Amino acid sequence: MTEAIEALKALAIGLATTFKHLFRKPITEEYPEYKRPLPVRTRARIILTRDPDGHERCVACYLCSAVCPVSCISMQSAQKGDGRRYATWFRINFARCIYCGLCEEACPTSAIQLTPNFETCEKDILKLVYEKEDLLVDHGGKDKQYCFYKYAGIITDIGDKGDHIKEDKPVNIKSNMP
Amino acid sequence: MDWLIGFIILVIKLGVVLVALLLVAAYLVLVERKFLARLQIRYGPNRAGKFGLLQPIADSIKMMLKEDIVPAAADRMIFLLAPAVVAMTALLMFAVVPFGNNWMIGGKKIPLVISDLNIGLLFVFAMSSLGVYGVALGGWASNSKYSLLGGIRGAAQMISYELSLGLSLVPVVMLARSFSLVDIVNAQADYPFILVQPLSFVIFILSAMAESKRIPFDLPEAENELGAGYHTEYSGMRFGLFFLGEYVHMQVLGALTAVFFLGGWRGPFLPPPVWLFVKIILVALVMIWIRGTLPRLRYDQLMALGWKVLIPLSLLNIILTGAILLI
Numbered sequence: 001m002t003e004a005i006e007a008l009k010a011l012a013i014g015l016a017t018t019f020k021h022l023f024r025k026p027i028t029e030e031y032p033e034y035k036r037p038l039p040v041r042t043r044a045r046i047i048l049t050r051d052p053d054g055h056e057r058c059v060a061c062y063l064c065s066a067v068c069p070v071s072c073i074s075m076q077s078a079q080k081g082d083g084r085r086y087a088t089w090f091r092i093n094f095a096r097c098i099y100c101g102l103c104e105e106a107c108p109t110s111a112i113q114l115t116p117n118f119e120t121c122e123k124d125i126l127k128l129v130y131e132k133e134d135l136l137v138d139h140g141g142k143d144k145q146y147c148f149y150k151y152a153g154i155i156t157d158i159g160d161k162g163d164h165i166k167e168d169k170p171v172n173i174k175s176n177m178p
Numbered sequence: 179m180d181w182l183i184g185f186i187i188l189v190i191k192l193g194v195v196l197v198a199l200l201l202v203a204a205y206l207v208l209v210e211r212k213f214l215a216r217l218q219i220r221y222g223p224n225r226a227g228k229f230g231l232l233q234p235i236a237d238s239i240k241m242m243l244k245e246d247i248v249p250a251a252a253d254r255m256i257f258l259l260a261p262a263v264v265a266m267t268a269l270l271m272f273a274v275v276p277f278g279n280n281w282m283i284g285g286k287k288i289p290l291v292i293s294d295l296n297i298g299l300l301f302v303f304a305m306s307s308l309g310v311y312g313v314a315l316g317g318w319a320s321n322s323k324y325s326l327l328g329g330i331r332g333a334a335q336m337i338s339y340e341l342s343l344g345l346s347l348v349p350v351v352m353l354a355r356s357f358s359l360v361d362i363v364n365a366q367a368d369y370p371f372i373l374v375q376p377l378s379f380v381i382f383i384l385s386a387m388a389e390s391k392r393i394p395f396d397l398p399e400a401e402n403e404l405g406a407g408y409h410t411e412y413s414g415m416r417f418g419l420f421f422l423g424e425y426v427h428m429q430v431l432g433a434l435t436a437v438f439f440l441g442g443w444r445g446p447f448l449p450p451p452v453w454l455f456v457k458i459i460l461v462a463l464v465m466i467w468i469r470g471t472l473p474r475l476r477y478d479q480l481m482a483l484g485w486k487v488l489i490p491l492s493l494l495n496i497i498l499t500g501a502i503l504l505i
Contacts, residue, residue, distance in 0.1 A: 011472075018217045018471040026219045 040142065043101045044118035046092055048111055048132070049141035056136065057111035057148060060087035064103035064112050072096035073103060073112075083156040084149065090132040095125050109148035113141040183286070191292055199272060202455075203425040204234035209459070210466050217470035241418035249411050253319040260316030261412065261419035267309040268426040274298035275433045276360045278443050278450035290443075290450065291360055298359040299351065302434065303344055306389060310336045312423070313391075313398060317408035328407020331477070332398030336389060338484040343385035345492035346378045349499035350438050363442030370441035377495050379439045381488050383464075386431040388484070390424060393469035397477060432461035 029036055051057050060077030072094070075087040103112050122128050140146070149158045150165050162169035208223065208230060215222030223230035248257055278290030295301050310333050317329015351357060353374065354365035365371075372379045388395040399407035409420045436442055436457035443450035445457075475483065 014471045015467065018467065021219055022216050024219050026216065026221050028219075028221045030221070 038116040038118075040116065042116035042118075043099045043104075043114040045094075045115050045120050046097070046103070046130075046135065047113055047115055047137045047141060048090065048135040049113055049143075050136070050138055051147040051149075052140060052145060053147065054138070055084070055147075055149075056086055057109045057146075058087050058090065059085040059109055059111070059148065060090075061085070061108060063106040063108065067102045067106040069100060069102065070096045070098055083154055087132060090135060092130050092135060093128065094120060094130060095128040110141070110143040110146050113143075115141070187288060188292070195272060195277075195292060196269070199269060199426055199429060200422070202429055202458075203422055204238060206425050206429060206462060207237070207421075208234050209462070210469075213463060213466050214470050217467065238418070241421075242415050244414035246414040246416055247411075249321060251321040252411065253321065256315050256319035257411075258416070260312050260319060261409075261416045261423070262312075264309055264312030264316070264423035265419040265426065266423075267305045267312065268423045268430055271302050271305045271430045272426075272433065274301055274359050275430070275437060275454075276363055276442060277433075277454045289360070294358060294360045297357045299347060299357045299362075302359075303340065306336075306343070307340060309423075309427070312420075313408050316412070316420070317398075320408070320411035322411050324404045324406075325408050325410045328398045328400070328404045328410070331400075331404075332391065332408055335391075335395065335397060335480060335484075338481060339385045339388035339395075339488075342381055342484060342488035342492050343389060345489060345496065346381035346385060347438060348492070348496045349375050349378050352496075352499055352503060359437050359442075363437055363444065366441045366444060370439060370444075372439040375439065375495070375499070377491065379435075381492050381495070382438065383435060383461075384483075384488060386435065387465055387468070388480075390427040390431055392428070392465055394472040394475055395480060396474055397480060400474065428462055428465065429458055432458035432465075435461045 049057050060075055062075065062077070065071075065073040065075060073090075073092050075090040077085055078088045079085050099114065101114050104114050107113075120128070147158075149156050151167075153161065153164055153167055155161060158164075161167075211233075212222040212230070223233045226232040226236045248254060273292040274295050276289075276291035276294070281288040281290060313332035313336065314329045317325040317327075317332065320326070350362060350371055353371060354362040356362060356365070391398050397407075398404075399409065404410070409417055412420060433454060436454055440457050440461075442457075443454040445453035448456070
């Protein structure tokens with residue numbers, strides 16, 4: 001008998017709880033009307049950034065393409081007259097991309113970066129294949145100041161050997177013998 | 179001539195009731211989804227039309243346009259017929275429910291009930307028992323183990339709860355001294371039977387929920403263990419028919435609750451059919467509220483509740499009512 005009363009009491013408590021929830025404001029965030037501000041490091045739509053001087057950061061080293069678990073990045077490298085490497089074409093197939101962010105981690109020049117913009121749906125799947133002009137932006141993304149060629153010991157218009165940051169002048173290997 | 183007029187009136191009544199039942203069934207799905215959502219502090223469907231009012235139409239169009247798949251190993255004939263049994267028995271049950279007093283049009287009496295059977299209550303139980311065939315045979319004919327388990331569970335559950343459903347109504351019949359639903363409503367002219375038979379009412383509601391396989395008793399379909407149970411293999415409009423049958427059944431049981439305990443179409447100010455409608459919706463809302471609160475029972479708990487609690491209680495109730503009526 002006490003069991004039955006306890007069961008009825010539990011039942012009443014349960015029903016009262018759900019009844020109270022009936023008058024609460026729903027906690028649903030209605031998406032297209034309300035867009036939740038996303039953290040800066042949210043991984044979505046990929047961009048190719050530029051350094052502070054406005055040059056393309058990408059040196060077409062193929063590291064992102066190699067690390068990509070679904071092989072959705074492809075490119076063709078080339079070299080400019082001033083010694084800079086660049087990608088003649090650069091293609092990301094967003095229909096395949098899983099937004100894992102490994103390309104961003106692999107990138108030695110901070111060129112490829114993921115942004116919080118996830119609203120890239122298309123009805124036609126081929127529209128999800130982004131070319132270089134779709135990917136290139138004219139800012140530095142998360143890493144605004146970094147410029148790869150200022151540190152790399154490569155001869156470009158930025159500097160000759162020894163002109164780069166934290167780089168010593170080249171020594172004559174014949175003059176520093178013991 | 180007289181015969182023809184009677185026939186035309188019957189066809190009109192049938193048409194109106196059928197359309198109303200199907201329309202209300204469609205919108206009951208929306209009501210359930212919205213109300214359940216609010217119980218769970220969500221909004222529910224609100225994209226199709228204003229407040230999601232076009233959702234049932236969108237759903238039914240989707241159902242009708244979907245491919246109707248029959249599994250290769252299924253027993254084709256039974257598989258195709260089972261959903262119709264479920265939907266049809268649920269619809270037929272409403273035939274004996276009175277939704278108003280007699281109307282007088284041009285000196286001719288039009289009773290607002292499709293058929294005033296003098297054994298209306300037994301007809302309801304017969305139809306409700308036939309509904310079990312739809313579930314059990316649908317589950318069996320699908321030739322899938324989940325469907326079969328669902329069908330067996332459905333049969334066991336519905337047969338068990340039919341007993342307490344029937345027994346809980348014996349006191350009502352004793353009070354009204356008739357099996358006819360019209361007479362039962364007329365017997366409640368002074369007061370609804372819920373006031374004198376609260377125990378019967380509770381037993382009836384519980385058994386009715388088990389009969390219509392609603393959530394605390396939804397073992398036959400149990401999404402998370404059987405993957406929709408007896409209608410796992412159904413798709414398109416055949417699944418739609420099962421779904422429709424379930425919601426029509428819910429309405430019919432709401433109507434029966436109203437007829438047996440809440441005074442049927444009786445009520446002040448509003449016209450009788452509106453009162454019946456209001457009572458049906460109230461019962462449905464209570465069912466949804468319970469659905470939003472309680473988890474599914476375990477199989478042994480279900481059987482224990484039916485056989486060890488509800489049936490002895492309803493038997494006791496019959497004896498008590500009989501004793502009081504005798505005194």
